[in-house]
Amino acid sequence: MPNRPRPALASRKQPRQTRSAQLVDDILEAAVRVLRREGARRFTTVRVAEEAGVSVGSLYQYFPNKEALLFRLQSDEWRDTGALLDEILHDPRHEPLDRLRRAVQVFFRSELDEAELRVALDDAGALFRNAPEARAHMSVVTGRMLAFIDEALPGLPPKKRAFAADVVMTSMAAIGEKITEQRRTRAEVDAWAGAVAEMLCGFLEDIARGARPRT
Numbered sequence: 001m002p003n004r005p006r007p008a009l010a011s012r013k014q015p016r017q018t019r020s021a022q023l024v025d026d027i028l029e030a031a032v033r034v035l036r037r038e039g040a041r042r043f044t045t046v047r048v049a050e051e052a053g054v055s056v057g058s059l060y061q062y063f064p065n066k067e068a069l070l071f072r073l074q075s076d077e078w079r080d081t082g083a084l085l086d087e088i089l090h091d092p093r094h095e096p097l098d099r100l101r102r103a104v105q106v107f108f109r110s111e112l113d114e115a116e117l118r119v120a121l122d123d124a125g126a127l128f129r130n131a132p133e134a135r136a137h138m139s140v141v142t143g144r145m146l147a148f149i150d151e152a153l154p155g156l157p158p159k160k161r162a163f164a165a166d167v168v169m170t171s172m173a174a175i176g177e178k179i180t181e182q183r184r185t186r187a188e189v190d191a192w193a194g195a196v197a198e199m200l201c202g203f204l205e206d207i208a209r210g211a212r213p214r215t
């Protein structure tokens with residue numbers, strides 16, 4: 001059976017005028033509301049257009065399908081979270097491991113604060129998780145983490161550096177996802193963040209000493 005063609009994820013065009021930019025903003029805000037309320041399975045371009053008070057044709061000028069609209073929401077979330085973490089992890093005023101502790105706490109709190117939206121986006125992720133656009137984003141995230149590991153553990157061989165970055169990113173993402181699903185309290189999230197941060201800091205300290213990571 002032939003594979004179904006992958007839906008286009010890129011926006012059809014970029015708004016060039018204030019009015020067009022406002023239209024796109026209205027569509028995106030409506031899409032967030034629909035996604036929070038209906039979830040990924042009931043998310044449609046028709047519902048978003050109705051929520052935004054625009055025609056479906058106007059929506060299609062910028063987003064060719066629901067996959068493109070969902071991917072834009074996911075890309076915006078990735079961009080905002082990535083920029084926040086990048087600012088923390090590369091802040092020269094603090095020692096690298098203190099930055100990591102702060103980054104874990106901020107990330108976990110963001111998972112809690114945006115729980116409904118992120119659960120819905122995770123459900124929609126199958127539509128674009130393996131798309132080239134998603135892989136390109138992950139490449140940027142990995143590059144930023146590798147740069148942090150370079151600073152935290154200077155002179156680390158490339159394979160160990162890549163391994164350390166992967167462990168940190170995977171741990172934060174996997175545990176953060178659990179927190180989102182379980183709807184924990186702020187105090188519980190902070191407790192998890194503290195424990196995970198210390199675990200990751202200990203892991204990096206072990207690598208810096210050339211020791212076997214703690215089990």
